[in-house]
Amino acid sequence: MGSFSRNPEEDSISDQTVDQPQRRRFGFVRSVDDRMVAGLSGGIADVLEIEVVYVRAAFVSLAFAGGVGLLLYGVLWVLSLDEIPAERVDVMRERFAARLPRQRLALWILFAGVFLTLRSMGSWFGDSLVWSATFISFGFALTWSRVDPSRRSRWATQTFVGEGGNWRSVALRIMAGGVFMTGGLAIYLNSVDAYALVGSVSLAVGLTIAGILLIFGPWVWRLVGQLGAERGERIRSEERAEMAAHLHDSVLQTLALMQRTDDPKSMSMLARQQERELRGWLYGPEPSADGETMRSALESSAARLESAHQVPIDVVVVGDAPMDEAVRALVAAAGEAITNAAKHSGAGLISVFAEAADGTADVFVSDQGCGFVLDGTDPDRKGVSESIVGRMERAGGEAVISSGPGEGTEVHMSVRIT
Amino acid sequence: MIDVFLVDDHQLFLSGVKAELSEVFALAGVSSDVDDAIEQIRSTLPDVVLVDVHMPGGGGLAVVNAVLETNPDIKFLALSVSDAAEDVIAMIRAGARGYVTKSIAPSELADAIRRVNDGDAVFSPRLAGFVLDAFADTVPAPTDPELDQLTSREREVLRLIARGYAYKQVATKLSISVKTVESHVSAVLRKLQLSSRYELARWASDRRIV
DSSP states (O other): GGGOOOHHHHHHHHHHHHHTOOOOOOOOOOOOOSOOOSSHHHHHHHOOOOSSHHHHHHHHHHHHHHHHHHHHHHHHHOOOOOEEEHHHHHHHHHHHHHHHHHHHHHHHHHHHHHHHHHHHHTSOOOOOHHHHHHHHHHHHHHTTTSOOOTTOSSSSSHHHOOTTTOHHHHHHHHHHHHHHHHHHHHHHHHHOOHHHHHTHHHHHHHHHHHHHHHHHHHHHHHHHHHHHHHHHHHHHHHHHHHHHHHHHIIIHHHHHHHTTOHHHHHHHHHHHHHHHHHHHHHHHHOOOOOOOOOHHHHHHHHHHHOOOOOOOEEEEEEEOOOOOOOOOOHHHHHHHHHHHHHHHHHOOOOEEEEEETTTTEEEEEEEEEEOOOOTOOOOOHHHHHHHHHHHHTTTTTTEEEETTTEEEEEEEEEHHHO | OOEEEOOOHHHHHHHHHHHHHHTTTTEEEESHOOOOHHHHHHOOOOOEEEESSSOTHHHEEEEEHHHHOOOOTOEEEEEEEOOOOOOOOOHHTTSSSSSSETSSOOOHHHHHHHHHHOOBBBBBBHHHHHHHTTTTOOOOOOOOOHSOOOOOHHHHHHHHHHTTHHHHHHHHHHHHOHHHHHHHHHHHHHHHHHHHOHHHHHHHHHTTTO
């Protein structure tokens, strides 16, 4: 990856490595999901199939070499493509794949060459600083590169060791990385003549902790990230399964049922019932812990009567009231009024409006059906009317029925609530 | 003849409504995409836009907001399978003059379009219920009583609509003219759009609107 830190060589390298003479300018790509600054290192690493930490280490080292790394990063950032389609990455990888091992070596040598050239040119922040930065960053890269991030290992051991890896090589890498980092630190401390300070216990402890963090931090970081990702994935798949199960039990069953029905009326009732259920499931409130209220009791009673009598019932509720004896009577009386309308009015729709406010609960059950003469002789009607009125009076409320032939019917029931 | 524009991303529903409405109205155009709809509405300048609430790319809300910014005269009637309170209130507050669910009968839809075109509001029983709920009398007098409270007449009108009464029946019941009913409903719509009422804001945030 070293070569890509060098702008002038860029064209010559890509020309050598690619056979097609008419190839377009090498497009650096910036990685979207693996980025610390602009994702440039991630993009380069992606194409070369090397660990991104090495690319970063190279940039860091060069940054200390007179700021060349920073400059290069900026230039490459401007030259790079914003985001690359996956197939483009694959094409680039293919071009590099055959010569990859040799090329990697070449890139390293080039990196070293440029590094030393810069040194002899004097573009340098001083030996001790550059060398210690280089040692520390590559030591860090060495320890951090153990695990391939693309591997999704389920268990901690796999996370630490990586697929196909073993503890021995891991330990070797940590040790090598540790030695590099310690060496880099030593060079730096030596240069600032800080050995005297190392004598102080707090500094020693601090340095030890910093070293441990440098070595083990990435592991912990990655482990946490992987666990989070796995947990998220598990939750998502559970949700999917739950939703699939629900849709299967409800919507798919209803759709199957509808295909077996010839009667348009029952078809639309099925659709309505299913719609209500699905709506309740999607938008409805969670079943509340404090049990039934006037709203929920009315809605479920209307839903039950709707499927029993195959007449659409629209329920609108304003406010709410807790269930007590009076409200229970109100809901029951409303149920009778709905049944009455469904059986006798012939209306295509029954409207239910309930409002609980200012110490009173009102329910209106209206239809635009045939209506009836209030003092009429229809015993069925009369009986139901009386049972509604009687029930409401026993609960300390009242019921008023207004109707007339051809005018539709409206039953207004009300009780006092606490 | 009223120029009607349809915006809906469900082709099946779109073609159904198109067939129903083309007999009664002039069809200015159809679109099933938010950006395309905004562009087409701005160039065809229909009288009424029938807009679906749930669409990819911002939904009906984006269409209403964008068009009303440049063409405040175009009237919107929101149409949706969902009559969840948050959808209803969000569309009305954005400037739609009415809200009907997709299960509405064709003749009622035509009525609603005519009414919206005349500058009136279209309140379904359910929407009337939502509004009554939102303007419930449970909080102390808010800052702007003019905007933040419904008059008792408006409340009566809404209650009757919530009980399933048509505008004409409401007028008969209250012994007022249909025009008066319509002006009450339009006043409620205005309050719903402009009110900063605490209760309305809280009600909205409870339902994750704002």
